[in-house]
Amino acid sequence: MRDISNGVKMQDMIENELLSLVDIDGFSEKYSKDISADKFFGFPLKHIISCEKKLKSSQIPSLAYLSMEYGLGSSIYNVFTPSESLNPVNKISENEVFSNYRLADYLFTLKINEIMDLPIYSGGLGVLAGDTIKTVADMHISSVAVGMLWSMGYFRQRFWFKYGQLPEKMQWDPYSYPGLIPLKNIIKITLNDDEIYLKLWKYYVFSHKKDFVVPLVLLDSNIPQNKESFRQLTGQLYRSDDIYIKILQRVILGMGGIIALKELGCNINIFHLNEGHAAFAFIEKLRAQDYKGVEELKKHFVYTCHTPVKAGHDRFLITDLEKFFNKKDMSLLKEYGVEEKDMVNLTFLAMNLASRKNAVSARHGEVMRVQFADYKDEIKSITNGVHLYTWMSKPVFSLLDKYRNNIGDFHNDVSLLSNVSALKRNDDFRQGIWQAHQENKAKLCGMLDKWELKENVFTLCWARRIAAYKRPILLLMDAERLVNIAKKIGPIQVIFAGKAHPNDNLGFTHVNELMDRVDALSKECDFLKVVMLENYDIYLARILTSSVDVWLNNPLPPFEASGTSGMKAIMNAVLQLSTLDGWVVEAKDAQIGKIFGSQGKLDSINREEDLRLEEDSSLLYDALEEMAKLYYLTNNKDKVDFSSYWIDMMVNCISESARFSTHRMIKEYQKDMWGIG
Numbered sequence: 001m002r003d004i005s006n007g008v009k010m011q012d013m014i015e016n017e018l019l020s021l022v023d024i025d026g027f028s029e030k031y032s033k034d035i036s037a038d039k040f041f042g043f044p045l046k047h048i049i050s051c052e053k054k055l056k057s058s059q060i061p062s063l064a065y066l067s068m069e070y071g072l073g074s075s076i077y078n079v080f081t082p083s084e085s086l087n088p089v090n091k092i093s094e095n096e097v098f099s100n101y102r103l104a105d106y107l108f109t110l111k112i113n114e115i116m117d118l119p120i121y122s123g124g125l126g127v128l129a130g131d132t133i134k135t136v137a138d139m140h141i142s143s144v145a146v147g148m149l150w151s152m153g154y155f156r157q158r159f160w161f162k163y164g165q166l167p168e169k170m171q172w173d174p175y176s177y178p179g180l181i182p183l184k185n186i187i188k189i190t191l192n193d194d195e196i197y198l199k200l201w202k203y204y205v206f207s208h209k210k211d212f213v214v215p216l217v218l219l220d221s222n223i224p225q226n227k228e229s230f231r232q233l234t235g236q237l238y239r240s241d242d243i244y245i246k247i248l249q250r251v252i253l254g255m256g257g258i259i260a261l262k263e264l265g266c267n268i269n270i271f272h273l274n275e276g277h278a279a280f281a282f283i284e285k286l287r288a289q290d291y292k293g294v295e296e297l298k299k300h301f302v303y304t305c306h307t308p309v310k311a312g313h314d315r316f317l318i319t320d321l322e323k324f325f326n327k328k329d330m331s332l333l334k335e336y337g338v339e340e341k342d343m344v345n346l347t348f349l350a351m352n353l354a355s356r357k358n359a360v361s362a363r364h365g366e367v368m369r370v371q372f373a374d375y376k377d378e379i380k381s382i383t384n385g386v387h388l389y390t391w392m393s394k395p396v397f398s399l400l401d402k403y404r405n406n407i408g409d410f411h412n413d414v415s416l417l418s419n420v421s422a423l424k425r426n427d428d429f430r431q432g433i434w435q436a437h438q439e440n441k442a443k444l445c446g447m448l449d450k451w452e453l454k455e456n457v458f459t460l461c462w463a464r465r466i467a468a469y470k471r472p473i474l475l476l477m478d479a480e481r482l483v484n485i486a487k488k489i490g491p492i493q494v495i496f497a498g499k500a501h502p503n504d505n506l507g508f509t510h511v512n513e514l515m516d517r518v519d520a521l522s523k524e525c526d527f528l529k530v531v532m533l534e535n536y537d538i539y540l541a542r543i544l545t546s547s548v549d550v551w552l553n554n555p556l557p558p559f560e561a562s563g564t565s566g567m568k569a570i571m572n573a574v575l576q577l578s579t580l581d582g583w584v585v586e587a588k589d590a591q592i593g594k595i596f597g598s599q600g601k602l603d604s605i606n607r608e609e610d611l612r613l614e615e616d617s618s619l620l621y622d623a624l625e626e627m628a629k630l631y632y633l634t635n636n637k638d639k640v641d642f643s644s645y646w647i648d649m650m651v652n653c654i655s656e657s658a659r660f661s662t663h664r665m666i667k668e669y670q671k672d673m674w675g676i677g
């Protein structure tokens, strides 16, 4: 194909073709070094052209996915290679650690020195959105994703000695972030007395084989066309208490998203609302067709609900909405979105206007059918999953590759991982899985070597968003008991990580309380080492979910709609210690660890409930003690008993992860929700 003498011409041709499809702002000044005839920041460029063409074609049915946040793990997966060295503001260089080994905290920081993830997510919802579009790319489904360019990210968590967390503004530079490109396109949203202008950006999400892309279109209000207050609308994710800002952010995602897709010439069959945040998309679509054809429009919308927690749903006073929406918009909002007489609830709007809707686990489906009894026959359950190529660690991948004859081509069909169960009695495989795990654990211990983490010490981790119902404090409720277990059975290492939403006082209190309890353990660090890591993100999540011995998940049932971090862990043969909630309900008989704690009642979901910290922590210690015992029977003074039931459970974890991949999840979305692909 590539003829040297024609190189320049070819470059021109491809450039012209690309630029006719994607109007890059500042191409020749800024991006021509990274975007050449065949390469886009080191990745093959031709797939961008063919996928862009598919999106514009009226022959091929395409999907648009709308989400407030995306966690792409751009630091660990399909990392773009720019021609120039990284702009330091787009890097994470170091984090602090707070532990009960105080000297190390004082003397050292955790050196990271990696590109930061594209800072447009806060937690599990965003990671799911990221895993979803990567998988859609792997499966070659013509799609485009729409999100927001958060110019100040979510926030950077700073530990404030032992007093809690300080939320710092995140500094980053979109113009030099590898793979992120600004477009010349500017769109306009028209409201009663206001106009919002949005600049469009693109970030191409490649399939793992790098043979297909899903463009992620990001909306940015930080441009001079907007009045000053509007420039901040796409500033910080979920950070505003101001009701008008909240409304306008949802207007940007929903209405701006629809306008952007039209501006870019995308021909969309199905609009997928990931959460109710984007529900104003209906308004824009109906405006464009003079408020006619609601029934027909419904067929093109699908909606995924991600939380049974009432506070997680957006509710706005009609009088507040009237400030921005015209009479016809308002009559739609009143007809389809009213919860009580003066309130519009975006969840109701999405439930009423999307023809297909789903919960994110079987358990969550049951909860939703109680919460939305009118729709109980229509609510489907599609359990979340995780993206194999993002979350399975290299050592585990290599091990499974060696057994591909037994397992089958799990690269292309993740469900084949269930065949791993047939290797349970294979001694070499059992040794291999232990070694792969120890290799991962060595990486963790290496990262934390100044804290003297040891590879042969029983290690567990609690890491996720810090929210009350997730009960971060449960493991440290009775620290004395934990110390006693460590003294009796063998030393224990615990890792905590997670950001608390800065506007959530309770969340702040939890961080503070955790630190207090860790601080009180400073004399015990020979037996029980507790380490809190700052600024939890996908980079750390990938290390933690693959390297500890036990993944702790203790939400108060039934408040966890699905949860996904445990799925990442089982994909890496990491055992679960979990309450019975979310996805775990579906895996409860798979022998992938221990389940403990009280079971939630479906009808308790709408009531204020106490967190049952006393009862459940006591049950947690019982379960933990048994797990520690079995661990030290298995890994006994550096001698490993490869016949141990512990290793049976590690094998079960991988074979069970066959059911919790995004590849399985997307197939269900294709069949039950989208009808395309």
Ligand SMILES: *Cc1c(COP(=O)(O)O)cnc(C)c1O
Binding pocket: 122, 123, 124, 125, 127, 463, 464, 465, 536, 537, 538, 541, 542, 562, 563, 564, 565, 566, 568
């Ligand atoms: C997977 C992930 C989560 C979700 O964790 P849950 O235990 O499912 O709540 C949150 N944050 C990050 C960075 C993740 O990678």
